Amino acid sequence: MGTYLIRRFFLMLLTLFGISVLIFTMLRLVPGNIADIVFNAAGMIDVAEKAKLEKELGLDRPIPVQYAEWVNGLAHGDLGYSYVSEKPAIQEILPRIPITAKLAGLALAFAVIFGVPLGVLSAVKQNTRLDYILRVISLSGLSLPSFWLGLLILMAFVAFFGTIPIYTDPPKGFWNTLLLFSIPAAAVGFRSSALVMRLTRSSMLEVLRQDYIRTARAKGAPNQTVNYKHALRNAMLPVVTVIGIEAAFLMGGLIVTETVFNIPGVARFLVEAIRWRDYPIVQNLVMFIAVVAVSINFLIDLLYAVLDPRIRYAS
Amino acid sequence: MTAKLTALTAAVAVIAGLSCAQAQTPKSGGILHIYHRETPPSLSIHEEATFSVNVPAMPLYNNLVVYDQHKPQNSMGTIVPELADSWSVSSDNLALTFKLHQGVKWHDGQPFTAKDVKCTFDMLQGKGEAKFRKNPRKDLFNNISEVTTNGDYEVTLHLKRPQPSLIAMLASGYTPIYSCHISPAQMRTHPIGTGPFKFVEFKQNESIKLAKNENYWKKGLPYLDGIEFTIISNRATAVLAFVAGKVDMTFPTEMTKALIADIKKQDPTAICEIAPINVSTNLIVNRENPPFNNIELRKAMALALDRKAFIDIIFQGAGDAGGTLLPPPEGVWGMPPEMLKTIPGYGDVQKDREQARAIMTKLGYGPNNPLKIKVSTRNLATYRDPAVVLIDQLKTIWIDAELDPVESSQWFAKVARNDYSVGLNLTGNGIDDPDQAFYENYACGSERNYTHYCNKDLEALFDKQSVETDLQKRKQLVWEIDKKLQEDVARPILMHARSGLCWKPYVKNMTVMNNSAYNGYRYEDLWIDK
Numbered sequence: 001m002g003t004y005l006i007r008r009f010f011l012m013l014l015t016l017f018g019i020s021v022l023i024f025t026m027l028r029l030v031p032g033n034i035a036d037i038v039f040n041a042a043g044m045i046d047v048a049e050k051a052k053l054e055k056e057l058g059l060d061r062p063i064p065v066q067y068a069e070w071v072n073g074l075a076h077g078d079l080g081y082s083y084v085s086e087k088p089a090i091q092e093i094l095p096r097i098p099i100t101a102k103l104a105g106l107a108l109a110f111a112v113i114f115g116v117p118l119g120v121l122s123a124v125k126q127n128t129r130l131d132y133i134l135r136v137i138s139l140s141g142l143s144l145p146s147f148w149l150g151l152l153i154l155m156a157f158v159a160f161f162g163t164i165p166i167y168t169d170p171p172k173g174f175w176n177t178l179l180l181f182s183i184p185a186a187a188v189g190f191r192s193s194a195l196v197m198r199l200t201r202s203s204m205l206e207v208l209r210q211d212y213i214r215t216a217r218a219k220g221a222p223n224q225t226v227n228y229k230h231a232l233r234n235a236m237l238p239v240v241t242v243i244g245i246e247a248a249f250l251m252g253g254l255i256v257t258e259t260v261f262n263i264p265g266v267a268r269f270l271v272e273a274i275r276w277r278d279y280p281i282v283q284n285l286v287m288f289i290a291v292v293a294v295s296i297n298f299l300i301d302l303l304y305a306v307l308d309p310r311i312r313y314a315s
Numbered sequence: 316m317t318a319k320l321t322a323l324t325a326a327v328a329v330i331a332g333l334s335c336a337q338a339q340t341p342k343s344g345g346i347l348h349i350y351h352r353e354t355p356p357s358l359s360i361h362e363e364a365t366f367s368v369n370v371p372a373m374p375l376y377n378n379l380v381v382y383d384q385h386k387p388q389n390s391m392g393t394i395v396p397e398l399a400d401s402w403s404v405s406s407d408n409l410a411l412t413f414k415l416h417q418g419v420k421w422h423d424g425q426p427f428t429a430k431d432v433k434c435t436f437d438m439l440q441g442k443g444e445a446k447f448r449k450n451p452r453k454d455l456f457n458n459i460s461e462v463t464t465n466g467d468y469e470v471t472l473h474l475k476r477p478q479p480s481l482i483a484m485l486a487s488g489y490t491p492i493y494s495c496h497i498s499p500a501q502m503r504t505h506p507i508g509t510g511p512f513k514f515v516e517f518k519q520n521e522s523i524k525l526a527k528n529e530n531y532w533k534k535g536l537p538y539l540d541g542i543e544f545t546i547i548s549n550r551a552t553a554v555l556a557f558v559a560g561k562v563d564m565t566f567p568t569e570m571t572k573a574l575i576a577d578i579k580k581q582d583p584t585a586i587c588e589i590a591p592i593n594v595s596t597n598l599i600v601n602r603e604n605p606p607f608n609n610i611e612l613r614k615a616m617a618l619a620l621d622r623k624a625f626i627d628i629i630f631q632g633a634g635d636a637g638g639t640l641l642p643p644p645e646g647v648w649g650m651p652p653e654m655l656k657t658i659p660g661y662g663d664v665q666k667d668r669e670q671a672r673a674i675m676t677k678l679g680y681g682p683n684n685p686l687k688i689k690v691s692t693r694n695l696a697t698y699r700d701p702a703v704v705l706i707d708q709l710k711t712i713w714i715d716a717e718l719d720p721v722e723s724s725q726w727f728a729k730v731a732r733n734d735y736s737v738g739l740n741l742t743g744n745g746i747d748d749p750d751q752a753f754y755e756n757y758a759c760g761s762e763r764n765y766t767h768y769c770n771k772d773l774e775a776l777f778d779k780q781s782v783e784t785d786l787q788k789r790k791q792l793v794w795e796i797d798k799k800l801q802e803d804v805a806r807p808i809l810m811h812a813r814s815g816l817c818w819k820p821y822v823k824n825m826t827v828m829n830n831s832a833y834n835g836y837r838y839e840d841l842w843i844d845k
């Protein structure tokens with residue numbers, strides 16, 4: 001088990017190094033840099049002035065030098081300065097992480113709380129009216145674009161309650177925060193829960209047909225025990241993987257929801273930074289998202305071992 | 316009976332008048348909430364070229380002179396003193412002297428003096444030690460040879476030649492006075508001005524907050540305790556936020572005719588106004604490379620344009636056909652309609668297209684041998700949409716065009732390299748003034764003369780109109796120039812945009828300017844009646 005963990009850890013570091021090289025290079029291969037953008041925004045094409053700004057920002061230096069400087073800064077906790085706001089990148093990035101984390105956490109909770117039990121129910125009651133209803137709901141969850149669902153929710157709030165649940169100021173207190181984030185979280189979580197529900201259902205159906213389940217039933221084990229103790233635990237392996245992938249996605253992929261509900265989170269900030277070619281923000285934010293994704297995958301690997309002793313013994 | 320009725324009517328009228336007067340007495344207090352369409356690049360007006368900056372930043376500053384904030388049409392007659400109590404022009408029209416208001420303080424408590432005015436113009440001309448990171452309106456002030464001060468409260472701008480328009484440029488929201496003691500870098504992130512509101516906070520993607528300047532030099536102003544701009548980049552969300560009352564006002568120029576109809580349906584009390592914003596959509600043709608180096612071909616393209624169709628499709632009819640200068644009645648300098656009609660391409664569309672097809676046939680093109688081109692434009696909806704209409708219209712004269720959307724950051728560089736044949740561009744004018752429009756867009760060698768149109772005879776006329784002090788004479792010259800520019804297919808103007816602003820009825824004293832989108836955001840005497 002120890003060797004397994006060490007191997008996974010080093011693989012994690014290697015992945016992060018690869019991502020850092022990739023994002024750094026790709027950013028610089030995209031046409032235009034911050035100087036191009038700021039001058040273009042003003043309709044200016046003065047090459048000399050643009051070159052001056054590039055020099056001021058250090059963009060005229062060779063890419064490997066810029067990379068080395070960035071990595072060196074990262075190692076010392078210095079993320080550089082945002083080209084746009086001219087503030088330390090860390091000051092710009094840090095306040096946005098809890099915002100997205102709250103939204104992602106709630107959305108994930110929504111997905112798990114509704115997706116797993118309803119998936120089990122749908123599998124256990126296969127081909128009944130309840131199963132059909134749940135399958136239609138889950139299919140619509142996967143089919144409805146979240147921006148459309150988000151806008152419908154906002155329109156409904158304005159029409160029926162005369163208010164709009166968007167982020168305009170940081171919410172004060174636990175309940176206000178919960179209230180503010182729960183609506184966009186539900187919009188996102190609806191899709192995620194649909195995914196989790198369908199996967200739980202198919203996984204459960206597969207497990208419920210296994211010999212050991214039939215044996216348990218033959219031995220007179222109660223339905224509850226068979227379904228929730230023997231079947232669900234084994235059916236959870238693919239579900240846990242998907243939940244892990246969803247969790248990583250939610251940390252950086254909520255651009256549409258953040259835009260519709262006006263949440264100043266990581267994804268919206270990242271897209272804005274890409275638009276401005278604000279390299280220090282983009283590369284550090286992408287690295288942060290990569291760290292989250294890789295760490296979650298690492299945790300999922302650990303969870304596999306907990307859920308399935310065969311993995312533990314094999315390693 | 317009649318006498319009693321008359322007395323009663325009079326009494327009612329007096330009471331109504333009194334209550335009306337009471338309702339119109341400005342109240343102090345309250346925060347005005349406005350949504351902002353995007354995160355502005357900075358709050359340093361001099362370094363930027365978008366009204367995304369002017370709207371939140373204009374309340375921070377003052378100008379020497381400014382357009383009257385409650386006269387919708389900006390003109391020479393609506394310029395009023397601000398930091399300058401008065402101004403005078405020397406007899407040779409080569410010196411403009413301003414007597415400055417005394418007792419004005421910067422937001423950090425430092426006194427405002429003539430030195431600050433000198434510093435501002437030195438920076439604008441790239442002369443001072445402190446330099447702007449970028450200086451998009453440097454050329455506007457080329458005619459200033461020197462700025463001198465006489466004590467702390469008098470400053471003179473010395474000109475190379477007379478230029479009546481200079482005062483108009485000084486009155487623009489684009490020309491605030493900066494301080495000597497604050498660096499350009501700080502002005503981008505934490506601006507210090509003399510204006511009615513102080514900078515509090517600017518969070519990217521979140522908000523911009525301004526607070527009342529308690530020591531504002533105009534006593535009793537501002538009325539508001541502050542202004543908060545919530546950045547809502549999704550327009551659908553922003554409109555809903557306005558309807559729900561989360562914000563008191565939409566972002567200026569953001570409301571289309573269709574959106575306003577939608578808002579009025581949901582909130583009939585909302586007050587909305589649509590006005591020209593002095594942004595033209597224009598056709599740029601690379602006149603240096605074949606086949607467009609042939610003026611006949613360029614003329615055929617100009618004749619193929621159906622401006623009404625552009626306006627109907629893009630702005631649901633809320634737009635104007637015109638020349639380089641914004642057309643009347645809102646525009647001060649635009650050609651009158653009867654003159655416009657005489658220009659090829661502005662008359663009967665079918666007849667003009669017949670003429671265009673005749674030219675194309677003469678040049679060897681036809682339905683079986685169309686001219687294949689690309690129409691390049693910036694990859695933004697405001698550029699792409701009219702480009703698609705243009706492509707459709709060019710088909711009528713056998714020009715088979717394909718859309719070439721260009722990444723925004725590459726657009727001007729591509730145009731500067733002449734790496735296009737036909738393009739569609741948008742041109743915004745900070746002030747409704749011929750000098751700015753002509754020199755910036757049509758003068759030989761100007762950075763923003765994207766088509767490299769160069770006509771020395773016409774440029775002599777630019778100078779002639781620029782020094783002309785008689786308004787009517789100048790107008791005649793301006794019309795003559797504008798007509799010639801259209802006839803020469805220098806940069807055919809497809810349409811002038813109109814767009815709107817909505818606010819809640821309790822927001823008082825709001826005036827929407829109707830010939831510029833850059834100058835009407837001081838907001839010092841706005842008040843809330845809640």
